[in-house]
Amino acid sequence: MPVNNSIRQSDGFLTKIHIDGWLLLSLLLLMTIGLMTIYSASGQDIELIKRQVTRLGIGLVAMFALAQIPVLFYRNISPFVYAIGILLLIAVLVFGVTGKGAQRWLDLGAFRFQPSEILKLFVPMTVAWYISRLGMPPSIKTLLMGLLMVIIPTILIAKQPDLGTSLLIASSGIFTLFLAGMSWRIISLFTLLIGSFTPIMWLFLMKAYQKQRVITFLNPESDPLGAGYHIIQSKIAIGSGGWTGKGWLQGSQSQLEFLPERHTDFIFAVFSEEFGFIGVIGLLLLYGFIVGRGLVIAARCQFLFGKLLAGSITLTFFVYVFVNMGMVSGLLPVVGVPLPLVSYGGTSMVTLMSGFGLLMAIATQNRVMPR
Amino acid sequence: MAKQRQLIRDFSAESNLFLRRCLFAVFFCFLLILIVLSNLFSLQIEQFEDYKIRADGNRIKVVPVAPNRGLIYDRNGVIIAENRPIFNLEVTIEEVPDLEQTITQLQQLLALTPSDIARFERNRKRQRRFQPVTLKSNMDEAMMAIFSAHQHRFDGVSVEASLSRYYPYGSALTHVLGYVSKINERDLNLVASWGAQSNYAATKNIGKQGVERYYEERLHGKVGYAKLEVDSKGRTLRILEENPPIPGEDLVLNIDIELQLYVQSLMSERRGSVVVSDPRDGGVLAMYSSPSYDPNLFVDGISQTDYSKLIQNSDRPLLNRAVQGQYPPASLIKPHLALLGLEYQVVTANTKIQDQGFYQLKDVEHIWRDWLRRGHGHVDIKRSIEVSCDTFFYDMAYKLGIDNIHEYMSQFGFGEYTNIDLLEETDGNMPSRGWKRAKFNQPWYIGDTISVGIGQGYWTATPIQLIDSINTIINDGQRFRPKLLRAVKESNVDIPEALNEAPPIPVLEQKNWALVKQAMDDTVRLPHGTAYKAFQNTRYFSSGKTGTAQLFSIGQDENVDDLIIADYLKDNAMYLGYAPSEEPTISVIVALENAGGGGSNAAPISRSVMDFWIGDKYASQ
Numbered sequence: 005m006p007v008n009n010s011i012r013q014s015d016g017f018l019t020k021i022h023i024d025g026w027l028l029l030s031l032l033l034l035m036t037i038g039l040m041t042i043y044s045a046s047g048q049d050i051e052l053i054k055r056q057v058t059r060l061g062i063g064l065v066a067m068f069a070l071a072q073i074p075v076l077f078y079r080n081i082s083p084f085v086y087a088i089g090i091l092l093l094i095a096v097l098v099f100g101v102t103g104k105g106a107q108r109w110l111d112l113g114a115f116r117f118q119p120s121e122i123l124k125l126f127v128p129m130t131v132a133w134y135i136s137r138l139g140m141p142p143s144i145k146t147l148l149m150g151l152l153m154v155i156i157p158t159i160l161i162a163k164q165p166d167l168g169t170s171l172l173i174a175s176s177g178i179f180t181l182f183l184a185g186m187s188w189r190i191i192s193l194f195t196l197l198i199g200s201f202t203p204i205m206w207l208f209l210m211k212a213y214q215k216q217r218v219i220t221f222l223n224p225e226s227d228p229l230g231a232g233y234h235i236i237q238s239k240i241a242i243g244s245g246g247w248t249g250k251g252w253l254q255g256s257q258s259q260l261e262f263l264p265e266r267h268t269d270f271i272f273a274v275f276s277e278e279f280g281f282i283g284v285i286g287l288l289l290l291y292g293f294i295v296g297r298g299l300v301i302a303a304r305c306q307f308l309f310g311k312l313l314a315g316s317i318t319l320t321f322f323v324y325v326f327v328n329m330g331m332v333s334g335l336l337p338v339v340g341v342p343l344p345l346v347s348y349g350g351t352s353m354v355t356l357m358s359g360f361g362l363l364m365a366i367a368t369q370n371r372v373m374p375r
Numbered sequence: 376m377a378k379q380r381q382l383i384r385d386f387s388a389e390s391n392l393f394l395r396r397c398l399f400a401v402f403f404c405f406l407l408i409l410i411v412l413s414n415l416f417s418l419q420i421e422q423f424e425d426y427k428i429r430a431d432g433n434r435i436k437v438v439p440v441a442p443n444r445g446l447i448y449d450r451n452g453v454i455i456a457e458n459r460p461i462f463n464l465e466v467t468i469e470e471v472p473d474l475e476q477t478i479t480q481l482q483q484l485l486a487l488t489p490s491d492i493a494r495f496e497r498n499r500k501r502q503r504r505f506q507p508v509t510l511k512s513n514m515d516e517a518m519m520a521i522f523s524a525h526q527h528r529f530d531g532v533s534v535e536a537s538l539s540r541y542y543p544y545g546s547a548l549t550h551v552l553g554y555v556s557k558i559n560e561r562d563l564n565l566v567a568s569w570g571a572q573s574n575y576a577a578t579k580n581i582g583k584q585g586v587e588r589y590y591e592e593r594l595h596g597k598v599g600y601a602k603l604e605v606d607s608k609g610r611t612l613r614i615l616e617e618n619p620p621i622p623g624e625d626l627v628l629n630i631d632i633e634l635q636l637y638v639q640s641l642m643s644e645r646r647g648s649v650v651v652s653d654p655r656d657g658g659v660l661a662m663y664s665s666p667s668y669d670p671n672l673f674v675d676g677i678s679q680t681d682y683s684k685l686i687q688n689s690d691r692p693l694l695n696r697a698v699q700g701q702y703p704p705a706s707l708i709k710p711h712l713a714l715l716g717l718e719y720q721v722v723t724a725n726t727k728i729q730d731q732g733f734y735q736l737k738d739v740e741h742i743w744r745d746w747l748r749r750g751h752g753h754v755d756i757k758r759s760i761e762v763s764c765d766t767f768f769y770d771m772a773y774k775l776g777i778d779n780i781h782e783y784m785s786q787f788g789f790g791e792y793t794n795i796d797l798l799e800e801t802d803g804n805m806p807s808r809g810w811k812r813a814k815f816n817q818p819w820y821i822g823d824t825i826s827v828g829i830g831q832g833y834w835t836a837t838p839i840q841l842i843d844s845i846n847t848i849i850n851d852g853q854r855f856r857p858k859l860l861r862a863v864k865e866s867n868v869d870i871p872e873a874l875n876e877a878p879p880i881p882v883l884e885q886k887n888w889a890l891v892k893q894a895m896d897d898t899v900r901l902p903h904g905t906a907y908k909a910f911q912n913t914r915y916f917s918s919g920k921t922g923t924a925q926l927f928s929i930g931q932d933e934n935v936d937d938l939i940i941a942d943y944l945k946d947n948a949m950y951l952g953y954a955p956s957e958e959p960t961i962s963v964i965v966a967l968e969n970a971g972g973g974g975s976n977a978a979p980i981s982r983s984v985m986d987f988w989i990g991d992k993y994a995s996q
Contacts, residue, residue, distance in 0.1 A: 139389065140389045140392055140393065141392060179400075182396060182400075183393060183396045183397065183400070184393075184396075185392045185393070185396060212570055233437060239418060239426070240426050240429045240430050240433060241430070242415065242418050242419060242426075243418040243419055243422050243423060243425065243426025243427070243429070243430075244423070244426045244427045244429070244430035244431075245419050246419055246420070246423045246427065247419070247420065247423075256430055256431075256433070257430055257433065260433075260436075260605070261436075262433055262436060276415065276419065280419065281415060281416065281419040281420055284412075284415055284419070285412070288408055288411070288412065292404075292408060295401075295404055296401070299397050299400065299401060302393075302397060303393070303394055303397050308389060308393075311390075311393050312393075315393075315396075315397060315400070319400055319404075322404050322407075326404075326407050326408075326411065329411050329415075330411060333411070333414050333415055333418060334414075335410070335411070335414055
């Protein structure tokens with residue numbers, strides 16, 4: 005593969021420090037777009053920008069550090085970290101910082117810690133570890149074991165309750181199984197099962213506020229102060245952007261504060277209003293490029309664990325993008341998923357960047373790894 | 376099977392399968408992107424004109440309006456938590472011609488402190504456009520007079536009234552009411568978990584402690600909103616429509632503020648707590664933890680210096696000792712243990728022992744001393760309660776065994792939450808074999824059981840648990856558990872709340888309750904009783920039990936007088952009693968930390984409380 009080699013050669017230095025140049029470039033571009041949009045959405049709040057830059061810096065450092073660690077090491081620790089993660093989740097349910105409601109945090113005295121975050125990476129890692137030992141395509145037994153590994157944390161996190169994160173974790177695990185060659189027959193069976201499971205979820209598992217969100221989605225006018233108002237204002241912001249948008253810092257919906265959650269979950273509406281459909285296409289191309297690059301890394305990787313993990317991380321990243329854009333533009337109910345690397349803050353930023361760290365480790369350590 | 380697969384694993388087939396799946400994923404992602412894009416195309420291009428008109432015509436802003444927080448009354452209708460109007464100096468930055476100059480002039484005119492200015496600068500960055508920023512909160516009258524004389528000079532600066540929570544009795548009710556304070560990120564997460572974000576859209580403060588925290592959702596009320604017409608710059612032109620907020624519920628507590636203030640005066644600066652309750656319904660008439668602090672400090676955000684003073688105070692005023700203080704219950708639980716001994720027929724009403732001042736097991740070198748060195752002589756179970764004989768209870772506990780004690784005392788609520796309406800409560804510890812194994816990985820020793828027999832050793836209980844348990848004895852096993860909330864006030868009528876009831880404790884022999892209560896009567900009434908001195912010449916009959924909890928174990932042959940015991944190692948003094956004996960209307964627990972003997976230190980406080988309450992009643996009848 006001559007193309008492959010030429011890229012390798014030109015990136016010689018970057019490969020040595022375990023960085024994928026294309027990926028890094030597109031991530032930095034995305035972060036810049038994010039900072040610009042946050043600046044506009046927050047009413048030019050420079051303090052906010054400083055804090056976001058700090059966070060992005062921490063994310064980049066985490067990415068860089070994780071890229072240096074041998075992939076083999078990740079593979080070997082996966083099951084143990086997974087087990088610790090599950091124990092921590094149980095600990096959160098039992099001892100978590102209480103209040104009358106959600107228990108997501110574990111108070112470790114000096115700092116508080118959200119175990120569901122580490123599982124976002126370790127669920128796909130563990131499933132990939134398991135399958136890479138037994139080979140592809142997975143047998144029925146392997147598949148069931150893999151599903152079990154996904155379902156346990158999903159249920160534990162849904163109980164906290166944190167539906168958004170639990171769905172992200174479920175999809176990251178299921179993507180791994182899908183990429184591993186889970187047979188189409190079983191996939192269709194599961195689609196059917198989930199379809200019939202929905203009414204049960206509605207009746208027994210969903211909390212009142214989660215149901216409220218769905219009701220609001222179906223009928224935005226039912227909650228004029230809450231999410232319904234958000235969606236209406238968000239659609240006005242997006243729609244009034246037109247082809248070219250109103251220009252940076254010029255969006256009336258965002259600048260006059262009709263739009264709620266402007267710099268966090270609904271930042272895509274600000275972007276669409278100010279940069280228009282052309283800007284949106286550009287942003288989607290950038291996201292598409294990152295996803296494409298991730299899948300190329302997965303396909304080029306020489307060993308199964310790396311392939312599966314890289315593929316799953318990439319596809320989960322795409323789910324973030326799709327769910328966020330879908331909810332902001334009224335296609336999906338509001339589920340509190342940020343637009344990755346563009347939205348302000350979010351506890352998930354460091355996790356996302358850690359994921360890219362793993363991706364870079366997989367991309368650049370190809371030759372060092374045994375088959 | 377798996378092994379075989381491993382052997383014949385075909386890596387290039389795997390790679391191909393993976394590639395096919397990747398291509399499918401790309402296809403699928405592409406499809407989803409197309410869906411998103413086509414939806415955006417429809418919004419931004421096809422319906423552009425429509426949305427553009429809506430955006431340009433978007434002059435109507437929906438602004439949430441915070442509800443007024445419910446008031447809190449004592450049982451006699453005295454307001455103990457209210458909303459006071461306060462006056463703030465507000466600056467609308469967009470309307471001020473020269474901000475810097477205005478601030479300098481105001482600073483000179485009103486003698487604003489640098490911290491006022493610093494807070495203003497901080498808040499300014501967060502504030503929305505055309506929304507006022509507070510420059511000085513809670514202005515006094517003199518300041519307002521000065522400002523109104525000069526108001527014409529300051530465009531965009533005005534005095535605005537708002538409501539602020541105020542606790543008129545300050546430190547007297549801190550641990551009951553708690554306080555409200557600014558909503559922080561943690562509170563926001565909590566509110567989100569109730570699904571109440573939109574209800575809190577305009578709310579600034581939230582209950583952080585005590586009743587304010589426990590009944591947050593009921594006190595808060597329901598948000599209202601106003602539809603405002605704004606101009607193209609976002610300035611409010613007029614109010615189009617108002618949907619007023621619904622205020623929170625007004626709560627009536629069981630607390631009697633007069634009694635509460637009296638209890639505070641009795642405790643002065645001593646470390647400890649007093650809980651007074653009505654055994655007929657479990658209502659908490661007074662609850663005071665000492666030392667206390669002023670909850671009003673927290674309402675507008677406590678200053679760093681005030682907060683570190685509270686945190687660094689070694690007497691720990693932030694602790695609510697009535698529900699969080701965990702003490703060895705000591706002799707206070709001798710009546711409970713006596714009931715258990717009688718129930719399990721380990722002893723009878725006639726069982727007598729000869730107390731020589733210590734207890735010893737066969738073939739065990741250790742001796743367990745009675746608090747009275749020379750011993751109590753010939754005692755039965757009743758007298759053992761009256762004189763608080765340890766030896767009798769050592770022997771009984773040995774015969775009962777820890778399993779029986781654990782099971783029965785758990786029924787009395789030891790080691791469990793009383794479910795009083797405070798979230799701060801801790802559950803103490805009712806030790807068991809399993810607990811010791813889990814905690815220390817050690818077996819349970821007989822010696823452990825013997826210490827538990829006089830309420831020492833691993834056993835700890837909170838004052839609220841102890842008063843709950845004496846109410847259970849007063850009611851012959853029926854359980855009205857402690858509760859602060861009495862009623863809800865609706866248009867000046869008190870609508871009673873449900874009691875905090877629990878299933879009764881099954882005791883077969885009615886006469887056992889009577890015997891134990893008789894012993895507590897005589898603890899107070901007979902000259903040999905440990906509480907006789909403290910309760911001489913009362914106008915009513917009362918009953919009770921003294922307790923002196925040892926926090927420091929004295930060596931086998933040491934004499935207490937020879938030791939200089941540090942203050943924090945001194946005994947805890949406790950008294951648990953009720954009155955009038957025939958038909959009790961109050962029960963009282965007094966727990967003083969490191970104060971010495973229970974009979975001489977805690978019992979007199981309990982008597983004063985009873986005198987106050989019953990004396991009052993008799994006087995008014």
